[in-house]
Amino acid sequence: MDKPRVRFAPSPTGYLHIGGARTALFNWLWARRNGGTFILRIEDTDQGRSTREAEAAIFEGLRWLGLDWDEGPEVGGPHGPYFQMERLDLYEAHAEKLIAEGKAYACTCTKEELDAGRKKAEAEKRQFRYPGTCREKRHDRSRPHVVRFRVPEHGATGFDDLVKGHISTPHETLQDEVILRSDRVPLYNFGAVVDDITMKVNLVGRGDDHVNNTARQVLMYQALGYPTPAFAHFPMILGADKARLSKRHGATSVTAYRDMGYLPQAVVNYLVRLGWSHGDQEIFSLEELVRLFDLKDVGQTAGVFNPEKMAWVNHEWLKKLPDEELARLALPHFRAAGLGAEDDAKLRHVCAVARDRVKTLAEYAQSFRYFYAPAELDPKAKAKFLVPDAKPILEAIRTGVAAMDALETQALEKLFHDEAERRGLGLGKVAQPVRVALTGGTASPGMYDVVQILGKAETLRRLDEGIRAAG
RNA sequence: GGCCCCUUAGUCUAGUGGUUAGGACGUCGGCCUCUCACGCCGAAAGCAUGGGUUCAAGUCCCGUAGGGGUCACCA
Numbered sequence: 001m002d003k004p005r006v007r008f009a010p011s012p013t014g015y016l017h018i019g020g021a022r023t024a025l026f027n028w029l030w031a032r033r034n035g036g037t038f039i040l041r042i043e044d045t046d047q048g049r050s051t052r053e054a055e056a057a058i059f060e061g062l063r064w065l066g067l068d069w070d071e072g073p074e075v076g077g078p079h080g081p082y083f084q085m086e087r088l089d090l091y092e093a094h095a096e097k098l099i100a101e102g103k104a105y106a107c108t109c110t111k112e113e114l115d116a117g118r119k120k121a122e123a124e125k126r127q128f129r130y131p132g133t134c135r136e137k138r139h140d141r142s143r144p145h146v147v148r149f150r151v152p153e154h155g156a157t158g159f160d161d162l163v164k165g166h167i168s169t170p171h172e173t174l175q176d177e178v179i180l181r182s183d184r185v186p187l188y189n190f191g192a193v194v195d196d197i198t199m200k201v202n203l204v205g206r207g208d209d210h211v212n213n214t215a216r217q218v219l220m221y222q223a224l225g226y227p228t229p230a231f232a233h234f235p236m237i238l239g240a241d242k243a244r245l246s247k248r249h250g251a252t253s254v255t256a257y258r259d260m261g262y263l264p265q266a267v268v269n270y271l272v273r274l275g276w277s278h279g280d281q282e283i284f285s286l287e288e289l290v291r292l293f294d295l296k297d298v299g300q301t302a303g304v305f306n307p308e309k310m311a312w313v314n315h316e317w318l319k320k321l322p323d324e325e326l327a328r329l330a331l332p333h334f335r336a337a338g339l340g341a342e343d344d345a346k347l348r349h350v351c352a353v354a355r356d357r358v359k360t361l362a363e364y365a366q367s368f369r370y371f372y373a374p375a376e377l378d379p380k381a382k383a384k385f386l387v388p389d390a391k392p393i394l395e396a397i398r399t400g401v402a403a404m405d406a407l408e409t410q411a412l413e414k415l416f417h418d419e420a421e422r423r424g425l426g427l428g429k430v431a432q433p434v435r436v437a438l439t440g441g442t443a444s445p446g447m448y449d450v451v452q453i454l455g456k457a458e459t460l461r462r463l464d465e466g467i468r469a470a471g
Numbered sequence: 472g473g474c475c476c477c478u479u480a481g482u483c484u485a486g487u488g489g490u491u492a493g494g495a496c497g498u499c500g501g502c503c504u505c506u507c508a509c510g511c512c513g514a515a516a517g518c519a520u521g522g523g524u525u526c527a528a529g530u531c532c533c534g535u536a537g538g539g540g541u542c543a544c545c546a
Contacts, residue, residue: 011546046545111544118543127473127542146544164476173474173542181544188546212475212541235477235539242538270483273495277484280494299484302539306482309496319509356509416505431505443507 004036004203008062008069009192011043012054015253016061018305019207019237019245022271026234027205028067029272029293039199040072042083043192045185061254065264066286071199079199084191091186094194094224095147095179103223104179106139107148129175147180149190149220157215162232163298164208169215177216189213193220201229205295208233209244232295235275236302245305257310261333261361263321266314273313274303283316315359326351330364337365339372346371349453353445371453375440375462377469382436386470390433393419394470397434398463407456412448437466 008024010016016024031038040062044050059073071077081087098104114130121128130148139145151174158168179190186194196204211233221228239249251257257267269284276298278284284292318326327348334341341347350371354364370376377386400415401407420430431447438450438459451459 009546013546043546049545107544114544125472129542167475169475175542178544183544185544187544192546207540208476209540210546213546215475233476238539240482244539273483275483277494280485282483282495301477301484303484304482306496309483312496353508357507420505427505429505435506439506441506445507447505 002202004031004034005039005199005201006031006036006203006205007039007041007196007199007201008067009041009043009195009206010058011046011049012051012058013046013049014054015057015255017245017252018254018271019252020058021061021065021254021267022237022274023205023207023234024062024067025065025268025271026232026276026293026295026298028069029289030203030205030232030295031070032290033293037070038067039077039079039201040069040082041195041199042073043188045084045188045191047085047185057253057255064258065254065268084186084195087191087195088184088186090198091180091191091194092184095186095190098149098179098223099147101223102150104147104149105134105137106141106145107134107176107178108139108143108145109133130177132176135176144182146178146182148176149179149216149223151176151216151219157218159214159218159228159231161211161214162203162230162295163235164211164233164300167211167214169212174216174219179220189216190220193217193224196229197221197224197226203230203232205232205234208235232298234298235300237274238302238304240304240306242302242304249305250307259362261330261363262310262314263317263329263361266310266317269317270310270313274305275299283313311359318359318361319355321355323348323352326355330354330361333361334365334372336362337369339365339369341365341372346453346455349449353449353453357445370439370444375438377436378441381440381442382469385433385436385442386466388470391467391470393423393430393433394437394463394467397430398460398467401451401456401459401463404456407448407452407459409448409452412451416447433466433470434463437469438462 006027008020008027010020028038030036042055044055055073062069069075071079072082095104099106117131118128134148135150152171154171156168156170158166160166177189178187180186195201214231214233218228237245239245245252251260254267258264265285268286268289272284272289272293273282276293278292278297321329327343330351331341331343331347334347350368351364354368358364358367396419397415400419404411416427416430420427423430432442434447435444435450436442438444438447438454444450454462
C-alpha cells in the first residue's frame with residue numbers, strides 16, 4: 001500500500017471536542033505508524049457557524065495533545081489552501097465538469113417548493129426524495145440555482161470499510177443531492193470528495209456518523225473519474241445515557257480537561273482505549289502507540305465515555321512524573337486557585353505528597369490549599385481532637401519542634417514516637433490532634449511531611465492556635 | 472418511519488469453534504498504616520434473547536428485542 005495520506009477535517013464551529021480529538025488521534029497514529037502524511041483541513045463552508053476563534057481552539061487542542069500536522073493551516077503544504085472557503089474555484093470546476101458530462105445538473109427549485117414537498121410527504125407518511133423536477137429540463141443558468149448530483153435510480157453502491165467491513169447502500173435511499181449551493185459554496189459531501197481527491201487523500205478515517213455519506217461520496221469519485229480512497233469509520237463516543245456525547249454530559253472539550261489538570265498523555269491514552277485495544281495493556285505513551293496502533297484493532301461498537309477511568313489514567317501518568325515536572329505543571333493551578341505558590345522546594349514537596357493522593361493537578365490546589373492558606377478548621381475534627389486531653393500533647397510537640405534547628409524526618413519521628421510512648425498511647429493519638437491543628441482536618445499527608453512543608457514558624461503558629469482551641 | 476450499523480459484568484475491553492470466559496476502571500472486603508491516599512491480596516458482577524449448523528457455539532447462520540447513526544441550499 002502507498003504511504004497513507006490521511007486527514008482530519010473539522011468544521012470550526014466550536015472547540016475541539018472529545019470525539020473529534022479521537023478521530024484526529026486515530027488518523028494521526030495511522031499516518032505516523034506508516035510513515036504517512038497527516039493533513040489538517042478546515043471545513044468552513046458553513047459560514048453562519050464557523051468562527052476564527054473555533055479554528056484557533058482546534059489548533060490549540062491538537063497541539064496540546066501533541067498531534068502535529070504535516071500539511072494544513074499555519075504549516076502550508078503542496079495541496080493547499082487548506083481552508084475550504086479558499087478553494088471555491090476548485091469545487092466549481094469539478095461541478096462544471098460533471099454538468100458537462102451530464103452527471104450533474106442545475107436545479108432551480110426553490111427551498112419553499114422543496115419544503116412543501118417534504119411536508120406533504122410527511123403528511124402522507126412516505127419518504128421524501130427530490131422528485132427530479134429539474135433532472136431532464138434545460139435550465140436557465142442565469143436564474144438562481146443549485147447543482148445537483150445525479151444518482152442512479154436502481155442498484156446499490158458498497159465499499160469495504162477497514163473497521164466495519166462491507167457496507168452497501170441501496171440507491172433507492174439516496175437522492176439527487178445538492179453539491180453546490182446557489183451561492184456556489186459546496187455542500188459537505190462534494191467539498192470533502194473534491195478536497196480528498198485534490199489533496200490525494202487515500203484513507204478517509206472519520207466518525208461512523210458518516211457511514212451513510214460514504215456511498216454518495218463513492219458515487220462522486222466514480223463520476224469524477226478517480227479511484228475511491230479506503231474508508232475507516234470509527235465508532236461513536238457516547239455519554240453515560242448512551243446518547244451521543246454532548247455538552248450536557250459535562251466537559252467535552254479537550255482544553256477543558258487541560259484546565260482541570262489532566263495531562264495530554266492521559267487524554268490521548270484514555271481516548272485511544274475507547275474503541276481500540278492491544279491485549280490487556282492499559283497505559284500507552286504516544287511513542288508506544290505510534291509503534292502499536294493498527295486500524296485492524298479498532299472495534300466497531302460505540303463506547304461510553306467514562307470520566308472516572310479517565311481520571312485513573314491521568315493519575316497513572318501523574319505518578320510517573322518527577323517532582324520538578326509535577327511542580328512546574330501544578331503551579332498554574334495553584335495560582336488559578338488564588339494561592340501564592342512558587343516553583344520552589346516547597347511546591348515540589350507538596351506535589352510529591354499530593355501525587356499519590358489526588359488524580360488531577362487542579363485537585364492539588366484544592367486538596368492542599370492549607371499549605372498556602374490558613375487551615376480551615378473542620379468543626380467535627382475540632383470537637384473530636386482539639387479537646388482538653390490533647391492540649392498537653394500539642395504543647396509537647398510544640399516544644400519539641402521549637403527546639404529543632406532543622407526539621408529532619410528522623411528527629412520528627414523520634415519526637416512523635418517518644419511522646420506517644422511517654423503517654424502510653426498509640427502514635428495515632430498523638431498525630432491526629434496535631435494533624436487537625438496543622439491542616440484543619442483529619443486526613444492529610446504524613447505528619448512529618450506536613451511539618452516540613454509548613455516550616456517551623458508556621459507549624460508553631462498553628463500549634464499555638466490548636467492549643468488555644470483545645471483549651 | 473425507511474435505510475445503515477452495533478450487542479461479552481455498571482463502564483472500557485481480550486476472545487477469530489473446544490478457555491474454570493482473561494485484563495482494566497468503578498464497587499465491596501482484607502493487609503499495610505500517624506489519618507487519607509498509594510501499594511499488595513481477595514470478592515461480587517458478563518457472553519441481550521429465540522431458533523438453527525456442529526461431536527462441540529461468546530465465536531458461524533437466521534429471527535426477535537434493545538441501542539446508535541442517518542435521512543438539509545449543516546457538517
